[in-house]
Amino acid sequence: MHFDFSALYKALPSLLVGATVTLRITSLSIALGLGIGIVAGLARVWPNTILRTVAGAYIELVRGTPLLVQIFLVYFGLPALGLNLDPFVAGVIAMGINSGAYVGEIVRGGIESIARGQMEAALSLGMTWHQAMYYVILPQAFVRILPPLGNEFIALLKDSSLVSTIAIAELTRTGQIIITRTFKSFEIWSGVALFYFAMTYLISRIVRFSEERLRYSE
Amino acid sequence: MSEWVVEVRNLNKYFGRHHVLKDITLRVRFGEVVSIIGASGSGKSTLLRCLNGLEPIQSGEIFIDGVCITANGVNLSRVRQSIGMIFQSFNLFPHMTALENITLAPQKVKKIPRVEAERVALELLRKVGLEEKAHAYPAQLSGGQKQRVAIARSLAMNPKVMMFDEPTSALDPETVKDVLDVMKELAREGMTMIVVTHEMGFAREVSDRVVHLDDGRIVEEGPPEEIFYRPKHPRTREFLSKVINI
Secondary structure, eight states, rough: OOOOOOHHHHHHHHHHHHHHHHOOOOOOOHHHHHHHHHHHHHHHSOOHHHHHHHHHHHHHHHHTTTTTHHIIIIIIIIGGTTTTOOOHHHHHHHHHHHHHHHHHHHHHHHHHHHHHHHHHHHHHTTTOOHHHHHHHHHHHHHHHHHHHHHHHHHHHHHHHGGGGGGGGOOHHHHHHHHHHHHHOOOHHHHHHHHHHHHHHHHHHHHHHHHHHHHHOOO | SSSEEEEEEEEEEEETEEEEEEEEEEEEHHHHHEEEEOOOTSSSSHHHHTTTTTOOOOOEEEETTETTTTTTTTOOHHHTTTEEEEEOOOOEEEETTTHHHHHHHHHTTTTTHHHHHHHHHHHHHHHOOOOOGOOGGGGGSHHHHHHHHHHHHHTOOOEEEEEESSTTSSHHHHHHHHHHHHHHHHHHTTTTEEEESSOOOHHHOSEEEEEEEEEEEEEEEEEEHHHHHHHHHHHHHHHHHHHOOO
16 A cells, blocks of 8 residues: 655645635635525514515425535526526525525524523513514524534535535545546545645634633523 | 503403413502412413513403503503513523613613613612622522512613512522512502512512412402401412411
8 A cells, every 4th residue: 555645745735725715615605694594593483474484495495405406406407597607606605595594493493592581571671572682582592503503614614515516626626636637536535634624623613712702601 | 540550351361271360350559569379370470471461361451551451553562661570580681781681671662871771770779789780690690689680670661560470489598588678668669569479478568458369260359467367268268278387
């Protein structure tokens, strides 16, 4: 058995470029997913049946279908409706919509985990439902949402490897391309894995840091 | 303006098929202190929660200071501003200091400027003996201290009536007295109070009137000396013989 890690060394600059693409597509998807997810999560607890139903249907549909299929649907399917998207944009949209469903469930769970007495106390003081939600429930829910949100971001970053299938030269795709040239599968995939790990570890530290900054004892 | 701050007419409340409040009629005058006593599950807390619209009712009418709160389209938030509600489990907002707990509603609901809201809050904290805890978070307070902050928080909205839902049931025995003292002081100052309680000593000493709720029905009501020393209804006699050991 002979390993040639000089191949990995030579591939580092290209992998680094791939990693920045991964980071870019992931952070944009996180931003989109957070936006959609917060709206969807709030809609799930809003005192309006139509909103709740629409949000519920969105979450169930997205969670019930594979991300890869969703990516294909956006990139290969939408052109049939006259909508041609750049692969990067298609990737961000598919991943953002996908993540939004999970974030929505996390947000709903966080809100519902706050004891009912908190809402009742706020209402009893004459606040409206919206004021109670904004000043009393959401600040508490946010602290509880952070850890599962961190999990979701990490999962999304790893799932971003799926957009390699629509010709986005992110980290995984870059690795594949290099291997077709060098045949150094073990070395390059190890490098790719390390890059992924470095990025997920970074997210994990950021989330942990925010948790510690925001925590109050209950 | 009505003579009654709270008026309940023929209230019926069901949880599913369970009839929890049966044809309740009750009036509370301004400045009156009414204690509601009764066994667990008799509907005392549910009655209180109906009075500020936290629980929907199936029939009957409730008036708070002349406003029918059971009518369609009533602005409940507005009505609730004049009702202070104290819960067994305090329900302080854990992410805010005592001072922030007290000033939140005056600022957001009544649009009182922060400086003024804080001045009032500090005054109220002094009143409940916790001025030095203004910047403490609920987790740093004992149960009795939490309940006193909760009382200050309700008072900050300048309510016409204060309702207490077993305010001392979740407290360590040694902190019960501080809370009861604050409540007695309020009663002396002429606050209208409706108190659901198991503290028979408090009910006897402070109330103008005691209401005995049994299985969702008011079986007897009257001045404390009558209810405690000359109860007429057999159910009241039975209940008191169980809870009072003299």
